[in-house]
Amino acid sequence: MLGRLRHRLLAAAGSAALLGTLLTLGSPSTASGAVPATIPLKVTNNSGRGDAVYVYNLGTNLATGQQGWADAAGTFHAWPAGGNPPTPAPDASIAGPAAGQSKTIRIPKFSGRIYFSYGQKLDFRLTTGGLVQPAVQNPSDPNRNILFNWSEYTLNDSGLWLNSTQVDMFSAPYAVGVQRADGSTVSTGRLKSGGYNAVVSALRAQSGGWGGLVQTRADGTVLRALSPAYGLETGALPASVLDDYINRVWQKYATSTLTVTPFSDQPNTKYYGRVSGGVMNFTNASGAVVTSFQKPDASSVFGCHKLLDAPNDAVRGPISRTLCAGFNRSTLLTNPNQPDTSSAGFYQDPVTNHYARVIHSQMADGKAYAFAFDDVGQHESLVHDGNPLQAYLTLDPLS
CATH class of the missing domain: 2.60.110.10 (Thaumatin)
Structure with missing residues (x-):
């Protein structure tokens, strides 16, 4: 797939x-x-x-x-x-x-x-x-x-x-x-039974602005919770909400290698990421640089765009989508081989996409x-x- x-x-x-x-x-x-x-x-x-x-x-x-x-x-x-x-x-x-x-x-x-x-x-x-x-x-x-x-x-x-x-x-x-x-x-x-209220309650209980994603009507009806990408846009979430995690990822892969195998049906197609000069460069098996990423911000991570743009191509797009998933699920520090497809390790870092975490937990x-x-x-x-x-x-x- x-x-x-x-x-x-x-x-x-x-x-x-x-x-x-x-x-x-x-x-x-x-x-x-x-x-x-x-x-x-x-x-x-x-x-x-x-x-x-x-x-x-x-x-x-x-x-x-x-x-x-x-x-x-x-x-x-x-x-x-x-x-x-x-x-x-x-x-x-x-x-x-x-x-x-x-x-x-x-x-x-x-x-x-x-x-x-x-x-x-x-x-x-x-x-x-x-x-x-x-x-x-x-x-x-x-x-x-x-x-x-x-x-x-x-x-x-x-x-x-x-x-x-x-x-x-x-x-x-x-x-x-x-x-x-x-x-x-x-x-x-x-x-799950009670899942709608559970998602809303969990967001409201999560420190750092996540409760600000919830929108209600004047009569108290909960209308929705905005995605964190829109939370950044509306000011509910601070722009720095993911900085700590992103910085730790960039620091780790300045001295170690992130291996991305983007296609499950092509296990021999691998790309290798290393941070140098603040840029994560990905090389192929021959050592040639195939694409590079500036250190992303929270908007790029939550939206899977901007500095994590994913064109519909055969190289950058598949690598970017893998990085985006790893950032949102906070698996990039715990597993240097991506994608990490086992949900057991998702959202375990205190700095993560708590919106995605609580929704998945209630499905x-x-x-x-x-x-x-x-x-x-x-x-x-x-x-x-x-x-x-x-x-x-x-x-x-x-x-």
Whole structure:
């Protein structure tokens, strides 16, 4: 799996600066295909809430590259031209199921997001560059006080990839699943009983600003916890939150070697990292420098970007994603051979991604997408099937 290049899938190009999640894409099929043009998505409301639910399917039509939305029948509608300032988008909402009920809609071959909101429709806008996604780290965002969340998916001729994501925020809980061609079902994303409140409580109890990630409504309703990348942006977390760990890593590998084997299916492809002059240089087996990294800051680590940029190539990207996972999970000091894929050693340092730590600890199967490269070692909350019969989205209790 790690040998495949990953594609960053945002619901639309030109969206607000969301971190997004990484999904695995199979090789495009040349056959006209076992996968039909649309498949059913069964949405079940087990939230226990009496609020009306609204569902949205927004993304990019893979056949045309157009941005738009799909209605309940799976019919694609292109967005109209936007403006500057942004103009209201057409109402793409689908009435969701009432508490205790289910509703089946159809999803087309999209790279996109399935949003759901409670009690209120989401406010989407269009700019000249496309759709503006909600950006609730901004206090003036019109969706700031709405309880909502989203899943990301790709459906193409090679099958379905559907995730439960916490890369941008941890909010209204849900699980995803897929029914395979043989009739069996696989699911992920479900919290343990009481897991939602446990995550919030653990963040509030964690010193150093982590409690500031939690956002509440005036009536006391917990709306979400922002990712630490947005915590830096909003000032909830200090910019120095990871400096101690990052400095220790740079110090260690000034006198020892970090070995990265980025592809699980290519065990002989190794790169060797050493810090010299404040820069970590990676060499191949021949001793040639293949890429170099400046010492990252917390934003680069939490966002897996900037100084830890991961282009979709065969060398720097795979090394960077491995470093990013090691920094977030704080395994770089305890294991000089990366990636470390055993979760037993994750998040053990006092300086770590506590947001990712507490979310993983409360997932029923231990899997989550708590940062962009949480798929290193296959710890991500993702389901996939090459010939899906049906997909599932289950709204779970906020407890």
